[in-house]
Amino acid sequence: MTPALRFRGITKSFFGVKVLQEVSFVVPGGQTVGIVGENGAGKSTLMNILGGNLQPDDGEMEFDGQRYAPASPGDARRAGIAFVHQELNLFGNLAIAENLFLGGFPWRARWLPWIHRRRIHERARQWLAEVNLPHAPDTLVERLSAGERQLVEIAKALAGDARLIILDEPTTSLTAVEAERLFAILGRLRQRGISLIYISHSLGDVLRLCDQVVVLRDGAVVAQAPARELTVERIVAWMVGREISQLFPPRTGQPTDRVLLDVAGVTQPGVVKRVSFQLRAGEILGLSGLMGAGRSELARILFGLDPCAAGDVRLGGESLRGQPPRERIRRGLALVTEDRRWDGLCAEATIGDNLTLVALPNLTRSPLAWVDRAAAGQAVQRIREAVRLTPAARDEQPVKTLSGGNQQKVVLAKWLLNEPQVFILDEPTRGIDVGARYEIYRLIQELAARGAGVLMISSEIEELIGLCDRILVMRRGEIRDCIEPAAFDRERILRAALHEEVGV
Amino acid sequence: MLSEYLVAWLCLAYFVALAPFAPGFASLDNLRTILAYLLPILVVSVGLTLVLILGGIDLSVTSMIALASVVGGKIMSGEEGWLAGHALAVPVGIVAMLGTGVLLGAVNGLAVTVGRIPAFIATLTTMMFVSGLAIWVTLSRKIGGLPDGFLVLGQRLWVAVGIAGGAAWVAHAGLSRTLYGKWLYAIGHNVRAARVSGVPVGWVTFGTYVVSGGFAGLAAILFTAVLETGNPEMARDNLLDVVGAVVIGGTSLYGGKGTIVGTVFGVLFLALVDNSLNLLGLSFYSIMMVKGGVILAAALVDTTRNRWRGGAR
Amino acid sequence: GPSADPGPTRSGAASRPLTVGVNFETLQTEYWVAGFEAIKTELKARDIRVLESVADGDANRQLQQVRTFITRRVDGIILVPKDAKTCIPAIKAANEAGIPIVLFNRPAAAAEGVRSVAVVADNRKLTRETVAFMVEQARQTGRKHKAMVVVGDLGDINAIGRKDGFYDAVQGQEAVVEVVAEVPSEWNQEKARAGVVNALQAHPDISFIFSSSDFLFPSIVAALKSANRYHKIGAPGHVILGGFDGDATAYQMLVEGYLDATGVQDVYFEAEQCVQALLDQLAGKEVPPVILDPGFVIHQGNLEEKKARMWGAHVARR
Amino acid sequence: MTAPVGRSLGLLLLNQASLVLFAGVVLTFGLMSPAFLQPANASNILIQPASTGILAVGMTFVLLTAGVDLSVGAIMFVAAAVGGKLILGGWPFGGVLAVMILIGVLYGAMNAWFITQFAILAFVVTLATRYFGRGLGLRITETRAMNLPESFYELGAARVLGVPLPILVFALIVVVAHVVLTRTPFGRQVYAVGADVEAARKAGVRTRAVLFAVYVICGFCAAAAGMVALSQAPAVSPTFGNNREFMAIAAAVLGGTSLFGGRGAVFPGTVLGAVLIQTIENGLTILNVNSYLYPLITSGVIFIAVLLDATRCRVLAHVNRRKIFVETGS
Numbered sequence A: 001m002t003p004a005l006r007f008r009g010i011t012k013s014f015f016g017v018k019v020l021q022e023v024s025f026v027v028p029g030g031q032t033v034g035i036v037g038e039n040g041a042g043k044s045t046l047m048n049i050l051g052g053n054l055q056p057d058d059g060e061m062e063f064d065g066q067r068y069a070p071a072s073p074g075d076a077r078r079a080g081i082a083f084v085h086q087e088l089n090l091f092g093n094l095a096i097a098e099n100l101f102l103g104g105f106p107w108r109a110r111w112l113p114w115i116h117r118r119r120i121h122e123r124a125r126q127w128l129a130e131v132n133l134p135h136a137p138d139t140l141v142e143r144l145s146a147g148e149r150q151l152v153e154i155a156k157a158l159a160g161d162a163r164l165i166i167l168d169e170p171t172t173s174l175t176a177v178e179a180e181r182l183f184a185i186l187g188r189l190r191q192r193g194i195s196l197i198y199i200s201h202s203l204g205d206v207l208r209l210c211d212q213v214v215v216l217r218d219g220a221v222v223a224q225a226p227a228r229e230l231t232v233e234r235i236v237a238w239m240v241g242r243e244i245s246q247l248f249p250p251r252t253g254q255p256t257d258r259v260l261l262d263v264a265g266v267t268q269p270g271v272v273k274r275v276s277f278q279l280r281a282g283e284i285l286g287l288s289g290l291m292g293a294g295r296s297e298l299a300r301i302l303f304g305l306d307p308c309a310a311g312d313v314r315l316g317g318e319s320l321r322g323q324p325p326r327e328r329i330r331r332g333l334a335l336v337t338e339d340r341r342w343d344g345l346c347a348e349a350t351i352g353d354n355l356t357l358v359a360l361p362n363l364t365r366s367p368l369a370w371v372d373r374a375a376a377g378q379a380v381q382r383i384r385e386a387v388r389l390t391p392a393a394r395d396e397q398p399v400k401t402l403s404g405g406n407q408q409k410v411v412l413a414k415w416l417l418n419e420p421q422v423f424i425l426d427e428p429t430r431g432i433d434v435g436a437r438y439e440i441y442r443l444i445q446e447l448a449a450r451g452a453g454v455l456m457i458s459s460e461i462e463e464l465i466g467l468c469d470r471i472l473v474m475r476r477g478e479i480r481d482c483i484e485p486a487a488f489d490r491e492r493i494l495r496a497a498l499h500e501e502v503g504v
Numbered sequence B: 001m002l003s004e005y006l007v008a009w010l011c012l013a014y015f016v017a018l019a020p021f022a023p024g025f026a027s028l029d030n031l032r033t034i035l036a037y038l039l040p041i042l043v044v045s046v047g048l049t050l051v052l053i054l055g056g057i058d059l060s061v062t063s064m065i066a067l068a069s070v071v072g073g074k075i076m077s078g079e080e081g082w083l084a085g086h087a088l089a090v091p092v093g094i095v096a097m098l099g100t101g102v103l104l105g106a107v108n109g110l111a112v113t114v115g116r117i118p119a120f121i122a123t124l125t126t127m128m129f130v131s132g133l134a135i136w137v138t139l140s141r142k143i144g145g146l147p148d149g150f151l152v153l154g155q156r157l158w159v160a161v162g163i164a165g166g167a168a169w170v171a172h173a174g175l176s177r178t179l180y181g182k183w184l185y186a187i188g189h190n191v192r193a194a195r196v197s198g199v200p201v202g203w204v205t206f207g208t209y210v211v212s213g214g215f216a217g218l219a220a221i222l223f224t225a226v227l228e229t230g231n232p233e234m235a236r237d238n239l240l241d242v243v244g245a246v247v248i249g250g251t252s253l254y255g256g257k258g259t260i261v262g263t264v265f266g267v268l269f270l271a272l273v274d275n276s277l278n279l280l281g282l283s284f285y286s287i288m289m290v291k292g293g294v295i296l297a298a299a300l301v302d303t304t305r306n307r308w309r310g311g312a313r
Numbered sequence C: 001g002p003s004a005d006p007g008p009t010r011s012g013a014a015s016r017p018l019t020v021g022v023n024f025e026t027l028q029t030e031y032w033v034a035g036f037e038a039i040k041t042e043l044k045a046r047d048i049r050v051l052e053s054v055a056d057g058d059a060n061r062q063l064q065q066v067r068t069f070i071t072r073r074v075d076g077i078i079l080v081p082k083d084a085k086t087c088i089p090a091i092k093a094a095n096e097a098g099i100p101i102v103l104f105n106r107p108a109a110a111a112e113g114v115r116s117v118a119v120v121a122d123n124r125k126l127t128r129e130t131v132a133f134m135v136e137q138a139r140q141t142g143r144k145h146k147a148m149v150v151v152g153d154l155g156d157i158n159a160i161g162r163k164d165g166f167y168d169a170v171q172g173q174e175a176v177v178e179v180v181a182e183v184p185s186e187w188n189q190e191k192a193r194a195g196v197v198n199a200l201q202a203h204p205d206i207s208f209i210f211s212s213s214d215f216l217f218p219s220i221v222a223a224l225k226s227a228n229r230y231h232k233i234g235a236p237g238h239v240i241l242g243g244f245d246g247d248a249t250a251y252q253m254l255v256e257g258y259l260d261a262t263g264v265q266d267v268y269f270e271a272e273q274c275v276q277a278l279l280d281q282l283a284g285k286e287v288p289p290v291i292l293d294p295g296f297v298i299h300q301g302n303l304e305e306k307k308a309r310m311w312g313a314h315v316a317r318r
Numbered sequence D: 001m002t003a004p005v006g007r008s009l010g011l012l013l014l015n016q017a018s019l020v021l022f023a024g025v026v027l028t029f030g031l032m033s034p035a036f037l038q039p040a041n042a043s044n045i046l047i048q049p050a051s052t053g054i055l056a057v058g059m060t061f062v063l064l065t066a067g068v069d070l071s072v073g074a075i076m077f078v079a080a081a082v083g084g085k086l087i088l089g090g091w092p093f094g095g096v097l098a099v100m101i102l103i104g105v106l107y108g109a110m111n112a113w114f115i116t117q118f119a120i121l122a123f124v125v126t127l128a129t130r131y132f133g134r135g136l137g138l139r140i141t142e143t144r145a146m147n148l149p150e151s152f153y154e155l156g157a158a159r160v161l162g163v164p165l166p167i168l169v170f171a172l173i174v175v176v177a178h179v180v181l182t183r184t185p186f187g188r189q190v191y192a193v194g195a196d197v198e199a200a201r202k203a204g205v206r207t208r209a210v211l212f213a214v215y216v217i218c219g220f221c222a223a224a225a226g227m228v229a230l231s232q233a234p235a236v237s238p239t240f241g242n243n244r245e246f247m248a249i250a251a252a253v254l255g256g257t258s259l260f261g262g263r264g265a266v267f268p269g270t271v272l273g274a275v276l277i278q279t280i281e282n283g284l285t286i287l288n289v290n291s292y293l294y295p296l297i298t299s300g301v302i303f304i305a306v307l308l309d310a311t312r313c314r315v316l317a318h319v320n321r322r323k324i325f326v327e328t329g330s
């Protein structure tokens, strides 16, 4: 069998820093190859080269036995390579169907550049059904949620009739159920003989899905082996260069009885209904649910970003009614949003400026609100060490040049600087590698141990089970279940999130 | 967008290159002429820089200058002013001119923050309205006879230098050293992230339009003092020059990027080009053509330099 | 000072040729272009070097340009000021440098200690006379006329003078002309055409139109034609037309018998007077602060007699 | 059951806010002067914005890609200046037309070349070519007004099937532009490039080609607008086309086009914007309002229009918010 794709000595540097060194490996035809590595290992960069987005400094590729050197993403697409990017690449102002066919619309007639609407709608409907998205093809993408957009992105790759599909962390916005659905789709693709490259930080998924696993470390291939010979532990050891004995750090603190955040009957018509719970000092409270269950909306309401028609939120006994986010921040609330690109970071701004943005009012000297540069510099250093941000990056570097995982660390870190009492974390480990994930869990636990309350929204049930003191399950805007550690169970959480009523 | 230091170098290079050819270009007198010409423009440009960093735009600045100039004239003029000859005429006039700018800036700010009207069209309508108003209240007449106490601001170059330099310095310090400045850049980079991070987006936006109006008012004081007239047409055709100077100085029209230093050199660059071409004695239309070419060449230098840098690593 | 070298050009034995800076505020209309050319021709005819610049409507730039002349040590300056008042600092600067300055077509406001010579036409008066002639024509038709005035840029002092002159003339003539439309043009031909079309829409029976500048006539004529109202003098349905400036278009319309009257500013006279005033000052002669171009109204009755002094007639022939 | 009906009617009105406002303006003027509502005036209201409207159509393409073209007025001027010279030189009309369009296209291509090839900001490039073009135009015309012969005027007054030619040209350009933007791959790619160039490139769009094309289209429209303007006022003065870019941008933005790209439409948006501005001027002249009040009233109405539009967007966003669950009658 001829190898479908061969990398030979691919090398790439950014501003003098080598991010890929002599990468060589083979993706056999019809197989699924998993690529794993820490944040910043160079996975996305390699894929960008494959997808024609970046040009390698050195090395070459071979696809289907022919030299393959795409000059643009269009070249890659024409060669039969589709790319699901790590960051969503959709156009909110266009319809779903248009997003699917943007690179090559079918024409009404050969000589007439007129979009064959009926045909693209039909085909879009077909691919949307494949990924189980019940929207009309002419729905604008801006009306979709993050998870739904991810599915559209996948449908887009399918629609290109590609022979090789690259999936760069496709499950980051998907909940367990949708991820399963995606895996089923990938299974069908493999049966059709399509090669897949699958990048994920969820190593369990990688082992389940892939035939081969390639491990990258610091831009170099450190191992390639058939998946069935591997375990998560071995992969992790290769990735980080040392053994990691456990995925979740041990608990040090215990929840106390002091109520920090008291949510009572929070209701907003059409969004959330009579949501009540209490978050105690030192507690990590999980919030699970399906995509679109309303968890993010609840977080935004609690933070004062969205209106709240009825009910009350009390922080340390004081009502937050009608307070703007700024005031809530001052009183000790923090919100790590789920979409770091849109709500979390100023991508063009420097790392330093992003880190200090929240805490700035505390780093100024009145009365002119003069920024105390020395204090700010120290704070940045302190917090960078606390979250172990990659030391390679300078403070003056734009955040967008960081790898996804490091970007997420910046988002977390900017809140830490403010030392809040209550953290609302919306998918804080999305797109983060095991090592960094461990550190973020450790950070979360440290926060709890110091007496802060953490409300952790996550779509990964394992993560919630491994970390939380209690788990709330949300469905259609309501809290449907509250599970104590003794009863932690994947099945039960899923059931509550799906449909069966379980006694609260 | 050019980088600010590149514009500084371009200014210098241009000056050195043209000095032997343009008679009197390097003379002290001529430098004073250039300075007197660019100071009022610099002040408006500084205010506009802030708005552009925010990710907005203010097309009404030049019309505010016209109205503020008229207001100053109506108050101070010895011929027809309300406070003609009064001891307080000059201070009241100055405050009123600044106040006019601030007030109109507040109107823009409200339209943008409360009315949620896109800044371009909001300030375009204020531009039309305000310049129409300035001409209407004066019925097109210019107001002369301004008191000497006021004209000093324009006649003594160092006073104008002090005012404009001070204004630029305040903006520079505010932008680079204060909470307000950091917030401004954050909003320009990403409003949504800024809002989540607790930045009072509405207030900062509103405040920036007010400040821009204030700078326009200050510019009006300089313009009025230099030209010794309350003029409803003051700076009417300067809008594109002002926006162009700011953009050439490295400020992005999309927000989040820009410095006062860059704006200073942007304004200087355009003034040097204008002045040198006049000295060369080119005809009216040749000057316009050459000016376009020089701007384009400057932009070309910038991009090729960036490309060379990126390529050479 | 430069006046140490009196009247050298006339003798042709100059030790150093004179240089004169000519600065125009704008070249927006044919009139200014003709003036600019006339002055340059006049200067060149006397072997004087010319430096030119145009401020393109910007008073601040104009001030800079005049200072640039001073930097270049010109011997005299001819200026079309942006307006009567913003030019005062420029005149002061010239005064301080001891360089004589003559204003072309627009006077400066009186100000203490500021010396300049202005060669001007009285826009308001000349317009009044032109419109008065038109009113007289109207009266002879024996019926009442509805009138429209096309005004210029409201920021332009001359436009205002002409607007005022128009109203001066029609005042008290309500029995003959009733003003029903005032169309702003901002000195823009397209705007003028749209405005005239709209006004004709509102008042189809308008039969008296005064245009604040002749250069707007192509627009007005196009509008009249589209309403089928463009007829020769004497023909039934003729619209009484009057203008100001005396440019080539107006001359053509006069010759063809469509235009009733236009107020002519005598460009050649003004240009020559400007240059002469400058030379006289250099020669140390006393020059009055205002030299008046009386101008004249040209109409069908005096066309042959006056056309020699109508600049538009010369431009048209060229 | 009346509440939902009233609500949906309210929504309908809101959705058509710009049309409602337009109708309001027309009605107000109509009530104040019967001359305003005559059919002949309707044709005036459509003819007069034709040249600005065509300019705004081209500008809409550019704005949709988050660019801007400040040189359109200069392009108009250069094309008209050369066209005028040729007409006076006795060229046949068709030839002049072709040359003018060619000039517009080439000028647009020059802008596009600098913008795409050297990645210079469109604002800077077109500001520079604006100066250049105005200078060139003045040079060609020797800063004199050029009066064109009768034939030009006849063109402006000509009718095809009873429709005045300028309206026909305007309508044709609008229809073609609308179809191109909504129905062709290129049009949809314009929207994608405006929303996010980088993402569009990753999606396989030839972003440079798209950007190049929009500036060429804009240049073409500018030349066409110059033609129509000439047929209206058959003269090229030194101010021909000056500051027209602002009116074009205002018309497009008034019609809902975003300056940040990706949002807007030629029809009805930009067309309505251009016509609304002209309607106000038309009404004011018919009512013989004091000239000094024109800018005040015009800007006031535009302000109200955009305020209404902003409110509309907010209300609609509120109404169309995602519902996680459907409220059952309590």
Ligand SMILES: Nc1ncnc2c1ncn2[C@@H]1O[C@H](COP(=O)(O)OP(=O)(O)OP(=O)(O)O)[C@@H](O)[C@H]1O
Residues within 6 Å of the ligand: A014, A015, A019, A037, A038, A039, A040, A041, A042, A043, A044, A045, A046, A086, A401, A402, A403, A404, A405, A406, A431, A433
């Ligand atoms: N455009 C760029 N400019 C500068 N540096 C870059 C750029 N893109 C990537 N890098 C750097 O290259 C390295 C590899 O990044 P890459 O995105 O490939 O990592 P990754 O393996 O995909 O990480 P993650 O798992 O977090 O997505 C990182 O250190 C990153 O900071």
Ligand SMILES: Nc1ncnc2c1ncn2[C@@H]1O[C@H](COP(=O)(O)OP(=O)(O)OP(=O)(O)O)[C@@H](O)[C@H]1O
Residues within 6 Å of the ligand: A142, A143, A144, A145, A146, A147, A148, A289, A290, A291, A292, A293, A294, A295, A296, A297, A298, A338, A457, D321, D322
């Ligand atoms: N159909 C939709 N229309 C418009 N916006 C939506 C839609 N669905 C989701 N969103 C928005 O997208 C964001 C993410 O929604 P998501 O689907 O992730 O649902 P969630 O339950 O709020 O969060 P999570 O995915 O964490 O469960 C939310 O902030 C929401 O406002």
Ligand SMILES: [Mg+2]
Residues within 6 Å of the ligand: A043, A044, A045, A086, A168, A403, A404
């Ligand atoms: Mg990656």
Ligand SMILES: [Mg+2]
Residues within 6 Å of the ligand: A295, A296, A297, A338, A426
């Ligand atoms: Mg969510």
